Amino acid sequence: MTERAPLSSLSADELAAFLADKQAAYAELKDRGLSLDLTRGKPASDQLDLSEALLSLPTGHTDRSGADVRNYGGLEGLLELREMFAELLGVETAQVICGGNSSLTMMHQALTDLLLWGGPGSERAWKDEPVVKFVCPVPGYDRHFSMLADFGIEMVTVPMNEDGPDVEAVRALVADDPSVKGLWIVPTYANPTGATCSVEVATALMSMPTAAPDFRVFWDNAYALHHLTDTEVKSADALSIAAANGHPDRPIMFASTSKITFAGAGVAVMAMSETNKAWFLKHLGMASIGPDKVNHLRHVQFFGDADGVRAHMRKHRELIAPKFAAVQAALTAELAGLEVAEWTEPTGGYFVNLDVMDGTATRVVQLAKEAGIALTPAGASFPHGQDPRDRNIRLAPTFPPLEQVETAMAGVATCVALAAAEALTR
């Protein structure tokens, strides 16, 4: 690693020289006329190719019980798929529902049901509460925040630490305010920080007293199986922990194969207490005569069993780990020692969290855009897109080919350094 002095320690002359150097580098970057995109956590083509065999499945059209998967029915989803997910998520089959192609849709349904009817433990429908608030660890997943905003649910933030949400901050929010009805978290390889919720933090979240009798933790385990290293972290067993602590209905777990098979044509899954499940199925039964069981059978035949899924995920890792390494290499090469940025080195998931110098994230994204490199808007990982320190940028390196990630990230690093130099010389 290059030995560099922190940018803030340079003399005015040194800083001016640094700025000029970065301005020249940036001018060169712009001249290249790039058109690159690091905005969204999408799998790349070669990842989707890993599941191409799905396109000619299933063979036959009956499930293990002999039921015709082509017809109506089976609201909970195919039993053999539910068993597979139960093993993968460390829950009981009886707690699992398999649905359509999107866990986001299932989260939306669960929130809708809580708003319109309330859930187990509710004193009334949430729509009839004067205010409903959710605790949002930040930085977090932009689609969670935009959904809450659309529902008119207020968001109160807590820091997302390396072992999960800041427990004391959560405790302070939920203890006395019955309008705080929920918390939304990506517990494993979080979007965007890559942090994984420890068993201790999970236990605190599942056991802490809450003023709301129907407090819910939306446990969006989107990346439960999405390891980037040999250390395949196991998610905390939220349902068991909650039940053991007297709050069996608190967590609702979500996952999907969107980043396992096909992003748009996978299967989504929920797991929850049997009380929650009966409640959810009651309303789901008004909206559906059953999920796409052909796609369920397709997935069952493709994987064979839970180990088939795990083996498949190692093939994804082979394809995307080099892209994450390229992000680290580019940021380190340009920025190490300057003390103008910090970034995560995730061991799983789909994102790298880049914190640049306070007040410069919007400028970095703008510079990158003008150089043909699309980044997620600054602040996207905060409620209403408002990062109070304007420093957070989410990097999503999976979709572009490796060489594009390398090129784009070298460019991003230049923008980070330039924006910092601009700020320090202002």
Add this chain to the structure above:
Amino acid sequence: MTERAPLSSLSADELAAFLADKQAAYAELKDRGLSLDLTRGKPASDQLDLSEALLSLPTGHTDRSGADVRNYGGLEGLLELREMFAELLGVETAQVICGGNSSLTMMHQALTDLLLWGGPGSERAWKDEPVVKFVCPVPGYDRHFSMLADFGIEMVTVPMNEDGPDVEAVRALVADDPSVKGLWIVPTYANPTGATCSVEVATALMSMPTAAPDFRVFWDNAYALHHLTDTEVKSADALSIAAANGHPDRPIMFASTSKITFAGAGVAVMAMSETNKAWFLKHLGMASIGPDKVNHLRHVQFFGDADGVRAHMRKHRELIAPKFAAVQAALTAELAGLEVAEWTEPTGGYFVNLDVMDGTATRVVQLAKEAGIALTPAGASFPHGQDPRDRNIRLAPTFPPLEQVETAMAGVATCVALAAAEALTR
């Protein structure tokens, strides 16, 4: 046809003899130990087999624009599928959204959105109205009614005539009461009567003044293409009629391939004004990153074009028309002339509507059940399952094999005659 006297014209002795005769026939029926099911409008295995080629499609994974259908995106659905449905439904492609496997789910979403946010023209979210009412033509589709009940929406009934809902009755309900927010209808080959809404009735519904500025007609065109005769009726063009009459946002049209390809694994579709569509997509975008476009492409490749769908529907007709004929034959053989029952002779759709003697429908269903013939519960086609005259029974002959339909319907006819004789001798 046997010449028979109306049952009510028989002398007491003749009636007693008739009763004894039917009791004997019923005892014989029970002794056969049947186990038959006419409860739900499900396609039979041989109908599902017509689409078996879907299971090894699609070939390739890109749509006409070159987009990878396996990945996220494309909230409106595949353009080429939207074009196909636009032609089939007689609407503009720009008005169409293709979704997941269930139009019921899309109806639920639309109602949810209206409740939580209101729609174009709404003064407030429907949840904030003191009361919300829907006009329900009866007999109608039980799942519409149960969904409305779950949402706490009050149902006010109007008669379903042979050309659609009773227009004057609807007019009287909607003219002055702003809490009447909608009407739900199966316009073509209605469930269960088989009636088709005429252009005149459609025009009246789409043009009539309503006290509610955001009055909606849920136009559930589930059987638009499901002809049983050579007369392939064309659905009234609700969207154009509404637009021409100054109420472009009034109708929301729904359809699906559930009874075209696979009941559980088809594709659903909505069509509506572009204002309604923008509103719907705004909320849909919070709940989804796009539908299962692989299944969209699968359907596009399977059908080729709209004519492919029409040709496919004629194969369905070949399989199910004999079952509908068997229903007619059995009812006629046993009941013609007795004047204890009336039934429809549908030219499309999935149901036969059987009206038995007032006050005997529950008894008929019970008799059939005890003889091993499952019928839809009496009253199912009315809100809250309450048929004020206890006379309506919905027959669904598509699912069982033809010989079972024959056996079951002969049994049902016996039960109808027996229940009538019981009532007349009571």
